[in-house]
Amino acid sequence: MSVVFIQSTLQLVAVFAFFMGVLSLAGLLTWVERKQSAVMQDRIGANRAEIFGFRFFGLFHIIADAIKMLTKESFIPAKADKFLYQLAPIISVFFALITFAAIPFGNDLKFGEYVVPLQGLDFNVGLLFIFAMLSIAVYGVILAGFSSQSNFSFLGGLRATSQLLAYEMAMGISIIGLVMCYGSLNLNELVHSQGDYLWGWLPKWGFFLQPLGFIIFLIAGIAESKRVPFDIPEGESEIVGYFVEYSGMRFGLFFLTDFLETILISCLAAVLFFGGWQVPGLFEDGFHFWNGVVWNLPSFVVTIIGVFAFIFKIAFFCWFLMTIRWTLPRFRYDQLMHLGWKILFPLSIANILITGTVILLLS
């Protein structure tokens, strides 16, 4: 067998594992959300589902939820546009999932002559690809809102549309500063260049180069994932949401999309601003300590450590987003527009100007 074939097979296995990992994490996040909110609210949280008397801190609720969603009647309102109504959740979840293809979740895995890239799609416009797919994913929400023929979901769809416009803009522009710093739209290259060090000790992470960009990105990212405080398309106590007419697994897909987008935002935050799989002090040949001591590790182990570092960073951001979600109240529609267009958008442009000026002065 050719080297290329084995490499491709191994890459396929790794990417498949990554996708499964993302999907399981999305499922796990439903549990994390319950437990995290319970911890914050002095409660115990979900712990009732059991199998043969074992409860495992309520982890079985994930399975119970899935069974519930799958076995419930998936209702279609009589006046709904049936085709679009059924298409909407699929679009929503499909485009949220496909973005993960471009996420580099580890350095190239090397065994002898084989080099397996730990990334589904390594291409030059990875960043643009992700943003494009994210924008298309919102069509799912909009279609859901419009095709259900319900006034409440219609309002939800409208809100989602305007929220998308306000936030994609700020989010896209907040990244430009970063792209200027590293000079690439290729996510793998972005991560590789974050392995350098400023003044020999500070990791050259996006966060340290672009703190303002990171804050704008994070705010816009939370808005992107449509969760509190930016859950106005959902607004469960106001308009109940764009998915008000959905039930069963079709609703479940929207639910899943929210969590997938949370993970995606965490992935992007880690890849763009926190060095992806980079660990401070970890080089290709092992750990380099402050005092010059080098602890040599095989490249295989270094890559695995990197993958775990990446998982840790994702987990941290997921936790962070959950904490925000359970702390703040919700914005109002016009306040969100105000924040998006009048504050974040000018700030992100100012960020580009500042970055450009600094780069010009330093060169």
Added chain:
Amino acid sequence: MSEYSKLDVTQETIDAETEGMTINMGPAHPAMHGVVRLIMNLDGERIRKVDVEIGYLHRAFEKSAEQAGYLQVIPYTDRLNYVSPLINNFGYASAVEKLMGIETTERCQFIRVIMSEISRVSDHLTCVGASAMELGAFTAFLYLMKAREYLYELVEEVTGARLTISYVRIGGVKADFPEGFKGRALNAIKEVRKVLKETNQLLTRNRIFMDRLEGIGLISQEDAIAHGITGPFLRSTGCDFDLRKASPYWVYDRIDFDVPVGSRGDNYDRYLVRLEEMEQSMRIIEKAFALMKEGSIRVDAQGKEIPASLMVDEAKMGNTKGFWQFEPQVDPTLEGTAKKNQKAIYPDVEDKKEFMLPAKENTYGNIEGLMNHFKLIMIGHGTSPPKGEVYFPVEGGNGELGFYVVSDGTDRPYRVRVHPPCFPIMSALPKMLEGDMVADVIATFGSVNMIAGELDR
């Protein structure tokens, strides 16, 4: 004032020749509590016109009260404002007492003040918490529910129930405070203060929360008075009308407290007024405990009390010798804790047999008590106030809660009319909502603290 206020909607935009979207919010809408319907005409997200439809929880309280004896009305009053049922209880009983010309004992009045204020705090906690939850701040809601739990535990301890308490009796209350209640109550207040401090930090200066509330749901003082609004809602517009100060009842005139007022009459002011009122209520509770005289008289237990069940067992064996000098001791589940404190919580026990239920120890223990009980409970024999009519208002959680009772001299009220504080507020709701956005319905409606139990009765 926030820049998001309704002021940028001119009359032209409201009158513009566009067809609005009619949206039907409720009764099956999460923010409408399942009991009220708003039919709104929207221009985008702006509300052009609101039609409020009430009556989904109409239970014919007033008509039922005409069919029941004076004592039997008490359980109905539990269901009026089900967040602070004690205040309804006391309000009704005070009206009937005024009709009969009875003055309750001082200790009883202190008990009523303390329990009313505990209810008021739990009412405000629910209101602030629920409106925060509807704005998305779920954590703050659960913190406040935790605080309310401390207070409900106190209520449970005193009345034996959490919601349908039926604690009042005409001329008194069902039972005195249990032993050690004062310490536990003061402790609970301390815990509630901690929670309030936490919530204060979480919400009061929270930019998002302020933006959602400031300048929304505005109502002027004149409008509020014209609609007959009372309570925290009126006080948020700057009018310091509080029945506890304006026409002191029970022992409120002996207790020092402040009436917080707002200035603008928006949602944020109502939130702040409620927060401060909780603090003042807790101050009242502390003061009342300090002023309250220990009234409970403990009966000495020199073999004079034996459990009723034992007495029955003995009597079955024929061992009735010397029973006349024993007092039966009734199980607390049969309300047998009242007798010791009867003197403290009822006026002159011996001469007020025409309205006052005897202690359960007497009902089960001697023929006079049994006869007295029987006479009061039997239809056609019960408490019969003289002919006349009275109105007795108390300061409820939402404002003036008044009971207007008409007696025709029989044992059933001729008419019981409730002045529910929610009703005038709901009449002003369209005025507050029109021109705001759909999302503001939630904030304004939350600050109204509509309790359908008393709104629809």
